[in-house]
Amino acid sequence: MSSTWRNVFTYNKYAQITARALRSSLKEEQRAVAEKRGLTALRYQQWENGKGGEQVNLTVEGEKSSG
Amino acid sequence: MSSLRLLTSTARRATTFTQARRGYAEVNDKLKLSLVLPHKAIFNSTEVVQVNIPAESGDMGVLANHVPSIEPLRPGVVEIIESGGPQKYFVSGGFATVHPNNKLTINVVEAAPLEDFSLEAVRSNLQEALKVAAGNGSEAEKTEARIEADVYESLQSALAK
16 A cells, blocks of 8 residues: 555655644644745746736645645 | 583583674663654653654664664654653654664654643544545645544554553
8 A cells, every 4th residue: 555656646745745734733832833834836927028017826735735 | 421521511601602602682781762753853862771762663762872774754753762651643644764873763743742642532523534535626725634544543642551
C-alpha cells in the first residue's frame, strides 16, 4: 500500500499531503497556528512598458485542497 | 596437563579480546539529536540516549555509535529516550540521517508532541478520508485520501497506546 502513490504523485506532493493531514488532526489552538504554515500563496503580474498586466493567482488549487 | 591448561587460558584470553573489540552500538555514549522542521528546530544537537524512528523499512532504534545510514520515514511516532524520560512526537514523513560523528538528524515537514493531537479530530478526519478513498473520484483524489487515511490510522494507534 505504502508506495502506490508513486504512480500518481511526486514525493513533494506526498510530503505535503501527509503534513496537511497531521496539521488537521491537531487540537484547536495548535491547529489555528499550524494551518497558516501549510498555506503557500503566490500571485504574479507581468509589467510591460510601465503598465501592469493581468494578475494571475496561483493559489486557487492549494486553497481548494486544504479546505 | 599443563599444555591443556595453557590452551584453555589462551582460549579465554581470545574471547575477552574479541568482546572488547566488538563494534555494537553502545548505551554509554550519548547520541546528538537534531529534529528539524522547515519552520523550527525541536531538538538542536541535544544529547539523548536512544531514538526510535518509523523508517519506511520498519521501526528502528538508534543508539550512539550507530552505523551511518539514511532512512526515509513513514508518518509515525519518533520516540526520544533521554535520561529524564521518553518523549514522543508524531512526524508527517521525511528523512533520518545517521552521521559518522555520532549525530542523528531527522528532517520532517511537520511534527508535534502526541499530547497536541485531538483524538476526535483524528477519528472524524479518518471517516472523511475513507469515504473519499472508497468513493468514485479521480485516481489522484482517491490516492490522496488513501495517504491521508494512512496518516490518521497511524495517529489513532499512536494515541490509543
